[in-house]
Amino acid sequence: MKQNFRFPWSAVLAIAVGFVVTLGYFIPSSAPVVGGTLASLGDYFLQVGVVLAAVAMLVGLINLAAVHWTRFRTAGENRLGSGVVVITMIATFLLGTIDYFWGWLEDPNRSLTQYVFRHIQLPVERSLMALLVVILTYMAIRMFRRRMTVYQAVFLGVFMVVLLGTGLDIPYITDTVKPWLSNVWAVAGTRGLLLGIGLGTLASGLRVLSGVDRPYGG
């Protein structure tokens, strides 16, 4: 029986680069024999990675435009929204091109893209932040309606105390209870969570480094 065996070149390359960068992180450049080589190779790979990530972002934006163009051409409920996305992408690209050729990119008073950022994107994102506050408040209220566990009751209780202690000047709560909760309990809890996340990150990284997980499809 003929078997289709493909040598996993991408996995071998990823594992090799991963090991060089990891060792370069732990072994300082001043270390004898391999220190300098590892450090400079690691730096080089990281720089290549940054450039590739930027190119990938461009590919992602092209993908975004292509998908919305397809949705705009085929009749759908949000056809208009997709059309607006495509038009604004093209317009922003043209403004960026004008900025580049006129030399306005670095000039905040003349740059058209910075104008768009300040007067369109920033206000829209601020509005979304305001909307987020409403949604979060709604979620907090909805917690009351759910079957309450001890942990959720503690969560809500602390949330209310910190909220009141921050917004209002209530004696004892603002100056004693709220700082105690924020500086002692919250910091301890955060460290506990970060400890778990750190170990999870390490395990996940080692699985990728050893080639068990191959997110690159190798």
Added chain:
Amino acid sequence: MSLSGIFGLLFVLIFFGSLLVSSFVFRQKREFPWRDIAAFKNIQHAIGLAVEDGTTFHFSLGRGLINALESAVTFVGLRMLERITRLIASSDRQPLVTSGEGAVNILSRDTLQATYRDLGMESQYSPSAGLMVGPTPLSYAAGSIPLLLDEKISANVLIGHYGSEVAFFYEAGERAGASTVAGTDHLEGQAVIYAASESPLVGEEVFAGGAYLQAGLLHQSSLQVQDIFRWVVIILLLGGALLKLLNLEQLLLALISGAP
């Protein structure tokens, strides 16, 4: 090499060695002490629902950069995506995968294509199933909402790097009538998920996703090793605090450095 460098490298090597030993032990035992995590049960239920109803399964990989610390949780998400795609491949619809970073978008499409190819169903794969919705947190969330409402999704699974904007996904999921399960490595995002969901993934639980979806022995054994190392780190922290309390840390440092 500095003392912290030696300790760091030793820690990583011992952790990796423990992973290998643990996976060997579990290969022999073939039993694993699972802890019930409601969120993963909900994901499995949602997979079944998507296959039965022929509805769309939305999987979001977050906005974490691939060349930063948050890439670890994104890799977990990609592994879960691969498992979920295998399980719902028999359905008419392929999953809708969104992300907020270009490289993650490429990897998500690559994962989908490789999985369908592996199953001998590459003709079912469409590149439009993997979308980069927006590069900033709020543009990602705002861009995802109409997608979720348009595609008539039945499940909304978010595994990746999210901040407080994860609330928008919960709200959109609810409006679309889909069950939402989310996990992130971001503390702010975890707080929002805790408030929004009855079955939140808190702390390192998100990293257990691969193990709970049967992604392989090393995923399961890494849960065990994480538990052991967590206790080791806790004991070291308490020991350090005790040494400081008894004013013995200078003596210990002198002993390590070999000073008289």
